[in-house]
Amino acid sequence: MRYGDDKSFEMARSLLPSTHRQAARKSRASLHRRSRRSSRTRVAQLIRDPEFAEDCAELDEDTSSEMRGLVWERQASDKVNPFIRWAEQRTLDQPRDLRLGLMRKALPDGLVGRHALSHLKQEKHFLSTAELSAQESWRLCTRKKSLPTERGLMAQLLRELLRLPTGQKALNSYLKRASATGWSRQWGHDGHRHVVLHGSHAPRLLLGVHDVLPFLDDLGFESRLVSYWSHPPRPEAPTRPLALKFLRTFHRLKGDLTATLAALPVPVLTNQPR
Known part of the structure; x- marks a missing residue:
């Protein structure tokens, strides 16, 4: 049984590697290929007909949203449940506004610690009082997305x-x-x-x-x-x-x-x- 810094490093390291990393690499390469192919097609259309830019709603599209989706899918495959349960139990008796800061000090420095902390930021247990209030207000005031004025x-x-x-x-x-x-x-x-x-x-x-x-x-x-x-x-x-x-x-x-x-x-x- 490990305790202290060794236990914190072991729990943070248990999140890596992602079980979805190989599929994520293939999806990323496929996304970049589709984006390059679409860009070449639109540029060729613009060269033949410059007025095509007036009616092309997809001219300003990029892969930012799709890439965020791929990152989310990869991170969703991390084995986070044991780590989150351990972190919640460790800060169970602490004030809400101090929980995330205490875990930031307990986790190791570097990429492993930052990656583990990114999973904790998404959990309701580690939200501050202000963030929790803002989240509830946002849920009450959520409206359907309006049509982009493109x-x-x-x-x-x-x-x-x-x-x-x-x-x-x-x-x-x-x-x-x-x-x-x-x-x-x-x-x-x-x-x-x-x-x-x-x-x-x-x-x-x-x-x-x-x-x-x-x-x-x-x-x-x-x-x-x-x-x-x-x-x-x-x-x-x-x-x-x-x-x-x-x-x-x-x-x-x-x-x-x-x-x-x-x-x-x-x-x-x-x-x-x-």
Whole structure:
């Protein structure tokens, strides 16, 4: 039976080597090959068609998230349960805010100690009072991830919307109704009275497929290829939040236009004329 520093080193060393290390190496090599192949394909497309950058939502992608997943899978294969039980038993009677610091002093210096300590930082037993409170608050306030406001992705959503028979009309009608502050009835050229919406500003409407990129420019989602100094960004259109809300909902509901319109209630105008 070992005690003291020898016991601490033995427990920390028991985490290594990972039982998933060989598979992790193969997965890492495969991930890098896929990334290089995708990069070469996109560069070749850009050389043939420079305007491809306007609509390519994957142009800025990298392997950071996938690499974090591979690291997590490898670390998840470490034999951590005996070590965690030993560390928790050793600090069971200690104040919460001192537990991690005591284990940091007990573990050996170097890579072995830092690796073992990284596993303890993920355990609730070793979270400080402030970290535990922040974690609970985060859980209560967690919301679904919103749609990234990338120009290429939004252009794809708009083109997908325009392929629907009433897609353009639905978007423009929503922008008109949501930005209106009042309405009235006026005589039209056909001899009938029609409802005319009024607002503090005229909404920026989508005019068609040819207007997708100018529409995004006016909303404030200009191309990243444009230099700030040679072409300063234009002011955002007042309808930007409305258009962004519509596209987020359209994306979340997987292109279901009927469900999108049902999920976007428009405030009822209170100043309707008799």
